[in-house]
Amino acid sequence: xxxxxxxxxxxxxxxxxxxxxxxxxxxxxxxxxxxxxxxxxxxxxxxxxxxxxxxxxxxxxxxxxxxxxxxxxxxxxxxxxxxxxxxxxxxxxxxxxxxxxxxxxxxxxxxxxxxxxxxxxxxxxxxxxxxxxxxxxxxxxxxxxxxxxxxxxxxxxxxxxxxxxxxxxxxxxxxxxxxxxxxxxxxxxxxxxxxxx
Numbered sequence: 001x002x003x004x005x006x007x008x009x010x011x012x013x014x015x016x017x018x019x020x021x022x023x024x025x026x027x028x029x030x031x032x033x034x035x036x037x038x039x040x041x042x043x044x045x046x047x048x049x050x051x052x053x054x055x056x057x058x059x060x061x062x063x064x065x066x067x068x069x070x071x072x073x074x075x076x077x078x079x080x081x082x083x084x085x086x087x088x089x090x091x092x093x094x095x096x097x098x099x100x101x102x103x104x105x106x107x108x109x110x111x112x113x114x115x116x117x118x119x120x121x122x123x124x125x126x127x128x129x130x131x132x133x134x135x136x137x138x139x140x141x142x143x144x145x146x147x148x149x150x151x152x153x154x155x156x157x158x159x160x161x162x163x164x165x166x167x168x169x170x171x172x173x174x175x176x177x178x179x180x181x182x183x184x185x186x187x188x189x190x191x192x193x194x195x196x197x
Contacts, residue, residue: 005153008101009109010194017109017195024111024133038076040069049075061138066100074101103177107134107144111140 005013019035021027033040033054042058047068050057055070056065075098107130115133123145130141175183 002114002159003109003152004158005109008104012101012104012108013110016110022111024115024135026099027066027106029066032104033069047072048185052076061136063131063140067106067137067140070102070105071098073097073105103140103144103147106136106140109148112148121152123149 016022019032021032027149030040042166043055044059045057046086047055047057047065049061049072051138054069054076056068056072058065059151060068075094078097078101111134112130123142127138127141127144130136130145131138134141136144
């Protein structure tokens with residue numbers, strides 16, 4: 001099965017690579033903020049963006065602060081607009097996207113795929129590993145693993161469907177030498193972009 005990354009997963013991998021972050025032990029939101037030149041303020045109210053700076057609720061656990069940082073970073077880097085002036089539906093959409101971003105940012109797919117969990121489909125078994133490795137709360141780890149499980153199951157179903165369709169409608173072939181050469185070049189470009197050697 002080939003795991004097909006989403007545009008968000010690719011964006012996060014590129015973002016981390018740009019900061020020379022490759023492993024879970026490097027995921028420290030204060031260090032990430034410093035590398036980005038962002039100021040973090042800790043206050044006794046809910047986390048938010050204010051005047052281009054990130055405010056983190058100091059009452060939260062370390063894991064909650066990391067998760068909130070990722071959520072607020074999405075608002076800062078991937079969204080525009082004043083939420084106070086938005087209609088309710090658009091505000092809810094932005095919040096949903098920021099929640100999804102945080103799941104991927106705190107537990108990046110490219111890092112998750114490098115680790116061996118006995119069975120990604122067994123969320124109960126994988127949750128403690130993800131909590132410890134990525135310093136996230138149990139609820140957060142479960143949500144991310146459920147998301148990851150769904151994507152793996154979809155990839156497996158897609159592969160089975162492709163095999164079935166190929167058995168019914170075999171591809172014309174063999175390809176010409178010119179087509180094979182073009183496909184090889186395209187694959188090299190894709191591999192280079194993803195950092196595959």
